[in-house]
Amino acid sequence: MTACPNPTKSRYATREAAETAARRVALRIEAPLRPYECACTWWHLTKNLPERPVDVSAATRHDIEFLNVLPDIDFREVVVRDADGQGDPGQRAALRHHRNQVRWKKQLGQLIADVEEQLKDRRGDKSLASHDWAKRATGYRDSLIVRLNECKRLRAADHAQAIVNQEHRRRDAEIAAAAGATVKELRAAAGEIAVQRLIAAHGPEFDDYLAEEYAVLGISLPARVERHRRERGAA
Ligand SMILES: [Zn+2]
Known part of the structure; x- marks a missing residue:
């Protein structure tokens, strides 16, 4: 698990729990607090305007297919931009479609490993420039980790839904067969x-x-x- 960059902040297990807490403190403070997901896998609250969650349903069939056949180097670019909260909304949504999830996860894993490798290589360098670089690199890595956690969550949810659908189909077929119909x-x-x-x-x-x-x-x-x-x- 990644170390929390803000270990003194209150932490919540889910967005919903963080939202409930935000509503509770909203009465006491002036600026509204908003939940955001941290690389440490918990949710915290911030006064800043956190990025809006990507609407998975915004992906068109074309977006999903486009991303699916995109060469690795271009696909990676979409992944990097998405981690930074940038990019075409349709493509960002398509990234989260189950057809692209495995590739998204793999690219995130590689990108994270790359940064960690670089951080390790420069660990001995105590210069100010290197310190600044390490700070930026850690922030970048953490944004990739937040995406990786989101990807895993989406995959788990899609997998659970697929099992439910399969179970419904199987039971329906059994009931129909017993009734001598389709x-x-x-x-x-x-x-x-x-x-x-x-x-x-x-x-x-x-x-x-x-x-x-x-x-x-x-x-x-x-x-x-x-x-x-x-x-x-x-x-
Ligand atoms: Zn954290």
């Missing part, structure tokens, strides 16, 4: 019954719509519908 047929049957129930619950409304549509087409209403509508004074 899942598709069961779904169609449920839809049909729901439509019948909807009509039963909203019969007069349905008759009115029907009358309107018949009128649009210029054809005469079935006698049954005509009678229903006359009985309640609608026609």
Whole structure:
């Protein structure tokens, strides 16, 4: 685990826990506090405006595919820019799509290893310039680690969802087989019954719509519908 750059700050396990704490202290202090994820894997609060989380659903099919076939060197550039909070929102979202997660994780791992290697090489250098460089390099590494943690979290969530989906499909198929039907047929049957129930619950409304549509087409209403509508004074 990476050492926390701000070990004296309060730490929270999740964004939600940090948000709750922020609301609690909001009454006592003037500047609102906002949660941000730290390289130490905990969440802290800051008065600064932290970056907005990337909206995973912003990725188009084109973004996902584009990133998927992008050469390593260009893909790495997208990863580096994203760690800095930069880049095209669609591409940043596509990075988080399960099709690109493995590659994203691998690139982050390599980039982190590169920085740590460089930090190790220059450890003996006590010059001021080197000290500044090490500070920047550590900040850069920490931003990569925050992304790596996000990537792992997304992968775990996607994996859990895939298992749930698989389990649903398996159970549905079993139930359908026991009923001597296919899942598709069961779904169609449920839809049909729901439509019948909807009509039963909203019969007069349905008759009115029907009358309107018949009128649009210029054809005469079935006698049954005509009678229903006359009985309640609608026609
Ligand atoms: Zn921390």
